[in-house]
Amino acid sequence: xxxxxxxxxFLVDLDGTTYISxxxxxxxxxxxxxxxxxxxxxxxxxxxxTKTSQEYVEHLRLLGIPASDDSVITxxxxxxxxxxxxxxxxxxxxxxxxxxxxxxxxxxxxTSDHPQAVVVSFDLxxxxxxxxxxxxxxxxxxxxxxxxxxxxxxxxxAEGPIPDCGAVIAFLNAATNRNPLIIGKPNSGMxxxxxxxxxxxxxxxxxxxxxxxxxxxxxxDHGMTTILVLSGExxxxxxxxxxxKPDFVFRGLDELFTALA
Ligand SMILES: [Mg+2]
Numbered sequence: 001x002x003x004x005x006x007x008x009x010f011l012v013d014l015d016g017t018t019y020i021s022x023x024x025x026x027x028x029x030x031x032x033x034x035x036x037x038x039x040x041x042x043x044x045x046x047x048x049x050t051k052t053s054q055e056y057v058e059h060l061r062l063l064g065i066p067a068s069d070d071s072v073i074t075x076x077x078x079x080x081x082x083x084x085x086x087x088x089x090x091x092x093x094x095x096x097x098x099x100x101x102x103x104x105x106x107x108x109x110x111t112s113d114h115p116q117a118v119v120v121s122f123d124l125x126x127x128x129x130x131x132x133x134x135x136x137x138x139x140x141x142x143x144x145x146x147x148x149x150x151x152x153x154x155x156x157x158a159e160g161p162i163p164d165c166g167a168v169i170a171f172l173n174a175a176t177n178r179n180p181l182i183i184g185k186p187n188s189g190m191x192x193x194x195x196x197x198x199x200x201x202x203x204x205x206x207x208x209x210x211x212x213x214x215x216x217x218x219x220x221d222h223g224m225t226t227i228l229v230l231s232g233e234x235x236x237x238x239x240x241x242x243x244x245k246p247d248f249v250f251r252g253l254d255e256l257f258t259a260l261a
Contacts (some may be wrong), residue, residue: 001247002225004206004260009198010035010042011191011224013209014056014072016232017253018044021158025231034257036066038209042128047184048212049076049121049165050096069126070197075149075184078193080106080121082183088116088145092137093126094148094168095121112137118181119171124163131168135175139192142178147244152214156233185209186217191224208256210234216246220247229253 012018020030024223035042044067046056053072058151060067076099084092084106091108092115098119100110120134138146148169154161173179183189195202206225209215210232219226228234231252239249250256 004248004256007039007206008204009193009200009227010206010208011045011231013211013215015047015048015156015184017208017215018060018065018209020156020232022059024065025252027252027257030080031253031257031260032065034261042071043194043197044072045185045194046072047075047152047165048155049074049079049099049149049184049211050103050124052098052239053077057168058099059159061093072215073190073193074196075190076102078189079121079147079183080108081147082189083108083117083119083192084173085148086117086145090115091119092134093119093121093125094134095119095123096125096163096232099123099149101170105206115144117145117147118180119147120168122152122155123168126168131171131175131217133174138172138176138178146178146180148180148182150182150214151182151186152184167196172200186216186221188222188244191218191222208253212238212244212246214241216244220244227256229256 010108056066056072090111092112093110118134126131144193148165150165152164153166155164202222202224207215207219208227210229212234216226226246227248228246229250229252
């Protein structure tokens with residue numbers, strides 16, 4: 001295990017790690033200011049495809065966090081990168097208008113007429129008609145690439161957990177018996193993009209987040225240092241029960257700041 005001071009770049013989760021319900025968590029501002037002061041680069045990784053990277057950047061700055069223009073990577077960005085790398089230009093998409101316009105902005109046509117892939121995401125505008133169309137395409141074309149932005153089953157909100165992309169995947173699995181290629185954390189899509197952007201090897205970077213099955217698994221699977229914060233979803237009891245333990249466990253970014261300072 002590397003000491004914290006040997007980490008050359010940090011990939012940090014947003015919800016439950018940096019903020020909750022839009023409010024900065026204790027120590028978040030101080031932690032990122034310290035990294036900036038020491039010229040240690042950091043990126044924010046979010047599996048949530050319902051906002052654009054730019055919207056996240058603006059929100060972080062509003063909270064007083066020194067986020068540069070290109071400091072946020074969402075599962076939308078990584079999905080678009082993957083789709084374009086596969087030379088796919090026509091997809092049937094399940095997603096919000098923001099997700100759809102991001103695909104269109106990247107030159108990807110949205111159509112249910114002979115698409116080259118089905119792409120599903122966290123869709124706050126989900127309808128039965130979209131599920132029906134996606135299910136029929138996936139069912140009738142066993143070779144058709146079927147891609148999902150993120151595996152999260154639920155998204156935390158002030159009212160409680162609401163169905164996220166993982167719930168859509170489960171719905172379509174019940175109807176088609178197929179599972180998609182998932183791009184977001186913990187899979188390689190976002191790590192590849194982040195490593196290229198920071199010009200670092202995954203082994204030089206740390207994954208900081210509040211979820212074992214996305215943030216920490218991504219870190220483990222890519223040879224990164226793993227830093228769990230208990231400010232979001234995961235409780236100490238979950239860590240005790242986990243087979244893969246994070247390298248470091250902190251109460252939150254406040255405790256990580258103190259350990260680094
Ligand atoms: Mg989180």
